[in-house]
Amino acid sequence: MYKDVDRIIVVENGRIVSDCPPNQLLCTNLLTQKGIREPLYIAALKYAGCQISEKDNPQNLETMNLEGYKEQVKNWSAAISVPAAKPVSETVLEARNLCFSYERGKPIVKDISFSITQGEMISIVGTNGAGKSTLASLICGFIKPDSGTILLDGKDIAPLSIKQRGEKIGFVMQNQNQMISKSVIFDEVALGLTARKVPQDEIKQKVCDTLKICGMYPYRNWPVSAISFGQKKRITIASILVMNPRILILDEPTAGQDYAHYTEIMDFLKKLNEDFGITIIMITHDMHLMLEYTDRAIVISDGRILADDKTSRILTNKTLTELASLKETSLYTLALKCGISNPADFADRFIHYERSRKAE
Ligand SMILES: Nc1ncnc2c1ncn2[C@@H]1O[C@H](COP(=O)(O)OP(=O)(O)OP(=O)(O)O)[C@@H](O)[C@H]1O
Ligand SMILES: [Mg+2]
Structure with a gap:
């Protein structure tokens, strides 16, 4: 929770199903039962088998009493097996030194370079106005870069029209x-x-x-x-x-949706990625989505790439999350409070645990 509140009212089908202080609510499984995501640290504690109580003050991780749970969390995470990383495949899309401005003297995309491999599912994140949608428009050919190149399968796509690009790179607005x-x-x-x-x-x-x-x-x-x-x-x-595209770019695919709809869309995209090998690029503000569904993320801030790394490393890097105004994951704080020295590894294990639970 971002800010402490006194009570949380859960409404379903026009009826109130719960009305109590957050500390009480978080000790139940009501949120998950109703298809609402619990804070990740609460989920982790529950997965680890901790019987959290109201007295622990679970609504605020900073001040929560974790004394009885640290060992349990450590043991649980140590026992999770993390699968080996996917073998690296060929580069499908590459940007080299892209620059763009809508108005002269006001650069919006500033020397952006990255490469994405075939079959990858990756996030592009950053604050409002960072230049994410502009980058997507450059890739789709709605606007032309002032300098720099975009390559698809190693070939410069500058000569391709919007229509021709659309057959290879699908864009979901x-x-x-x-x-x-x-x-x-x-x-x-x-x-x-x-x-x-x-x-x-x-x-x-x-x-x-x-x-x-x-x-x-x-x-x-x-x-x-x-x-x-x-x-x-x-x-x-x-x-x-x-149109049978090789790449799908989705701009905020889950904005404004509840957890059930979000999961439905994301699981569908994951299926397209896994079963059909379609490369998926998601522009998102949602840190859960980025951590849950993509292994790698490109962080854009003020038109530049601030980081291009594993999502678990990005969201557990305090300096980076502050610079990019992202919300660091509560798994980071939980790991540190439990005496786990590598929070990124802990976040990775958490994600793999959840993915394997879902796959069951
Ligand atoms: N058509 C346009 N003409 C002039 N400036 C524009 C235009 N479209 C976007 N901009 C500016 O370019 C910058 C980057 O915008 P962009 O839409 O790419 O950001 P974004 O990262 O997608 O943000 P959001 O998260 O809000 O969608 C912003 O400062 C915006 O005001
Ligand atoms: Mg945008």
Whole structure:
């Protein structure tokens, strides 16, 4: 919790299901039962088998009493096996010394270089106005760099039009209403192929296959207006997937969604990444998402790359999180308070533990 509050009211289907002080609430499993994420340090303590009580003051990690739990947390994390890192594959997308300004003399992207390998799932993070969406626009060709190069499979993409890039690099915008232009789901997903004058029977086949992958096939004749927010997100993703891109860039894919919808979308993206080998680049403000789903992150601050590293190392580096105005993970504080000397390793173990629980 960012700020102490006196009471937390949990509402479900128009009814109050709990109304109590945070210390009491955190000792129950109500939040998880209702599909709300608990603070990560609380989750870690519970996974470690600690029976936390109100007297420990769990609402505030800084002042929480962890005396009885330190050994338990240490032993639990030591017992988690962390799988070996994925073998490094070929570079698929590379930026070399990219510079861009909307107005002369006001640089927004300042000498950015990075490379992303085939099949990677990576986050791009940074404060509002850091230049993340501008970077995505440069990659998609909506704007042109003042200098520097973007390479796809080692080839400069400067000569490629927006349309040609779109066949290789799909971009899912933050505001999905900006992306939807047809009233029926099938037509919406078919749009890119229709615009490219693909034969009708081929369009039908591809759209149906894609809708099946996205779990939206039964809705193919539904009006777009009749489906939920999460389903619309899937449709915008489907309308891009249908073009069979190698890379998907998503700008804030889970903004404004509760934990259940967030998990649904993220698990879907993970599946696309694992089963189809699609490289996924996520622009996000969400530190949980970054830690849970991506092994590596690029931190952008004021148009420059501040860090390009393992997420667990970024979120447990106090200097870096302060510089980039990110929120360091509470797992960092928990690890230190429990006498664990390597908080990044602890965060890694926590994530692997959660991933293996989910996979069960
Ligand atoms: N079309 C534009 N014309 C002029 N300046 C722009 C334009 N679009 C963005 N900017 C400026 O460029 C900077 C970077 O914006 P950008 O949208 O890339 O940031 P961001 O990291 O995506 O932020 P957010 O997290 O808020 O989405 C900001 O200062 C913004 O005001
Ligand atoms: Mg943005």
